[in-house]
Amino acid sequence: MSLAFQEIQETIRMIQMEKLDIRTVTMGISLHDCIDPDQEAMRRRVYEKITGAAAELKKTADKTADEYGIPIVNKRISITPAAELLGHSSVDDAVKLAHTLDQAAEALGVDFIGGFSAMIHKGETKGDRVLMDALPRALSETQRVCGSVSTASTKSGINMDGVRRLGSIIKEASERTADQDGLACAKFVVFCNPAEDNPFMAGAFHGTGEQEVVLNVGVSGPGVVLHALRRYPDADLGEVADVIKRTAFKITRAGELIGREVASRLNVPFGIMDLSLAPTNAMNDSVAEILEEIGLERVGTHGTIAALALMNDAVKKGGAMASSYVGGLSGAFIPVSEDNGMIKGIEDNSLTLSKLEAMTCVCSVGLDMIAVNGDTPADSIAGMIADEMAIGMINKKTTAVRVIPVPGRSEGDMVEFGGLLGRAPVMGMNPYSSSRMMERGGRIPAPLQSLIN
Amino acid sequence: MSRNRAVVSVVGKDKVGIISSVTTSLADQNVNILDISQTILQDFFTMMMLIELPEDRPQEDIEKALQQTAETIGVKIDIQREELFQSMHRI
Numbered sequence: 157m158s159l160a161f162q163e164i165q166e167t168i169r170m171i172q173m174e175k176l177d178i179r180t181v182t183m184g185i186s187l188h189d190c191i192d193p194d195q196e197a198m199r200r201r202v203y204e205k206i207t208g209a210a211a212e213l214k215k216t217a218d219k220t221a222d223e224y225g226i227p228i229v230n231k232r233i234s235i236t237p238a239a240e241l242l243g244h245s246s247v248d249d250a251v252k253l254a255h256t257l258d259q260a261a262e263a264l265g266v267d268f269i270g271g272f273s274a275m276i277h278k279g280e281t282k283g284d285r286v287l288m289d290a291l292p293r294a295l296s297e298t299q300r301v302c303g304s305v306s307t308a309s310t311k312s313g314i315n316m317d318g319v320r321r322l323g324s325i326i327k328e329a330s331e332r333t334a335d336q337d338g339l340a341c342a343k344f345v346v347f348c349n350p351a352e353d354n355p356f357m358a359g360a361f362h363g364t365g366e367q368e369v370v371l372n373v374g375v376s377g378p379g380v381v382l383h384a385l386r387r388y389p390d391a392d393l394g395e396v397a398d399v400i401k402r403t404a405f406k407i408t409r410a411g412e413l414i415g416r417e418v419a420s421r422l423n424v425p426f427g428i429m430d431l432s433l434a435p436t437n438a439m440n441d442s443v444a445e446i447l448e449e450i451g452l453e454r455v456g457t458h459g460t461i462a463a464l465a466l467m468n469d470a471v472k473k474g475g476a477m478a479s480s481y482v483g484g485l486s487g488a489f490i491p492v493s494e495d496n497g498m499i500k501g502i503e504d505n506s507l508t509l510s511k512l513e514a515m516t517c518v519c520s521v522g523l524d525m526i527a528v529n530g531d532t533p534a535d536s537i538a539g540m541i542a543d544e545m546a547i548g549m550i551n552k553k554t555t556a557v558r559v560i561p562v563p564g565r566s567e568g569d570m571v572e573f574g575g576l577l578g579r580a581p582v583m584g585m586n587p588y589s590s591s592r593m594m595e596r597g598g599r600i601p602a603p604l605q606s607l608i609n
Numbered sequence: 610m611s612r613n614r615a616v617v618s619v620v621g622k623d624k625v626g627i628i629s630s631v632t633t634s635l636a637d638q639n640v641n642i643l644d645i646s647q648t649i650l651q652d653f654f655t656m657m658m659l660i661e662l663p664e665d666r667p668q669e670d671i672e673k674a675l676q677q678t679a680e681t682i683g684v685k686i687d688i689q690r691e692e693l694f695q696s697m698h699r700i
Contacts, residue, residue, distance in 0.1 A: 158644065158659070159616075159659075159691075159694050159695070159698060159699075160698075161646045161648070161657055163694060163697075163698040164616055164618065164657045164694055165655070165657070166698075167693065167694050167697055167698070168618055168687070168689075222669070222672075223668050223689070223690050224689055224690050224692075224693045225687050225688065225689030225690075225693070226689070226693060406697045406698070409696045409697050410693060410696065410697050412696070413692055413693060413696040414693075
């Protein structure tokens with residue numbers, strides 16, 4: 157069937173005026189065959205495997221983007237959680253491996269490489285411990301390496317010893333990059349129920365259930381959804397959901413087409429489509445502004461969670477119809493520093509940390525890119541992580557914490573991280589201590605929800 | 610659906626000779642035009658063309674030629690593979 161003039165115009169408008177883009181193509185690469193007790197040999201193998209598998213990634217993605225006239229903003233790589241490689245390594249070896257990953261990413265011209273990661277939701281192996289000890293240095297000494305640690309799952313409960321350690325690790329990583337306002341923490345995320353095929357950073361890694369090499373795609377388009385809603389100012393909420401659903405469908409179809417095309421040109425299997433609404437600091441490319449368009453005077457006010465739940469669900473429904481392989485995190489992201497509407501909400505005292513926490517119950521993923529007072533105690537950060545882990549564990553969903561204690565800054569200051577990471581107002585934490593709970597340590601048992609067999 | 614079709618969109622301030630310049634440029638590149646629709650909206654010229662990409666010529670050559678034409682006559686020209694539009698608007 158031939159295309160109508162209006163349909164062609166709609167697509168062009170979405171791309172040129174409303175910032176429809178493919179947010180990322182992320183190549184997942186298994187590093188299991190690189191494991192070697194000889195550390196130098198292992199690093200060489202890792203470098204060769206990554207630069208070999210992804211040699212054409214950037215060129216092919218750029219060429220495809222050009223031919224289809226739709227931008228692919230980021231080219232990324234995710235790897236086997238590095239802790240699985242570090243069983244015979246020292247902390248110094250682990251830091252060197254992070255440098256190797258950084259060099260490979262730079263040589264390939266990719267934006268980020270994710271997977272300096274460990275899965276400790278039940279407990280820690282030798283490799284996990286080495287990776288965690290190396291994390292503050294690895295994150296602060298490299299440019300493109302992203303890390304994540306899974307400390308909880310619905311099936312296993314919450315590893316509270318791990319959660320407590322991570323509070324200190326986050327503080328140390330921040331202090332090591334004090335001259336950049338704690339930037340290292342922007343490349344690190346703590347997960348509950350992580351997705352093994354998530355293409356988005358900082359939490360991308362290539363899970364154990366994955367194949368040798370795979371290509372996952374993340375599309376985005378808060379701007380497209382926002383503009384679509386503006387055309388229906390008087391629609392009731394059922395119709396609002398329908399508009400979002402139809403828009404998400406189109407966005408996802410575009411992403412799937414491009415993803416499959418890049419994968420086929422690279423001769424790599426296509427993995428999943430992650431249909432997350434990921435905001436950027438560009439004008440009108442904001443999730444908060446969608447919520448405000450639905451009818452909130454300012455994001456954070458009463459009704460915010462209902463509006464977010466509606467939007468998140470409609471995005472998934474539209475996307476699920478458009479692609480057979482929906483995966484990753486799929487929903488709406490609410491990274492504070494990357495969303496002008498969220499920043500304004502905080503500046504106007506409408507959006508608070510508690511409200512953000514509550515919002516994570518109904519959307520992917522969690523407390524994301526939150527700047528807090530530099531003098532926040534490590535145990536308070538651990539407490540914040542524990543809360544978020546509990547939300548994910550009980551609700552059988554992915555939750556995450558990417559928090560940046562900014563050295564020397566306090567509530568009300570504005571911090572610039574630059575580029576895609578944006579800027580964030582520093583938020584105050586609850587002044588009362590969580591230490592006694594953290595000192596108890598141990599593992600919070602898996603909830604009744606896990607007993608489904 | 611043919612895999613080597615593309616949509617050429619031309620947008621700019623209306624003036625004499627836009628269609629002529631664009632189609633001449635395409636003919637020079639051995640490009641066959643399958644469909645054209647055009648409208649003027651508040652002095653703005655908008656044209657969409659469906660073209661067949663010749664097998665012996667890479668898309669970037671055609672794109673380069675069209676960009677030159679775009680600069681000469683002062684309009685914006687984009688070329689995008691047709692599958693993108695098909696996948697977004699057809700099930």
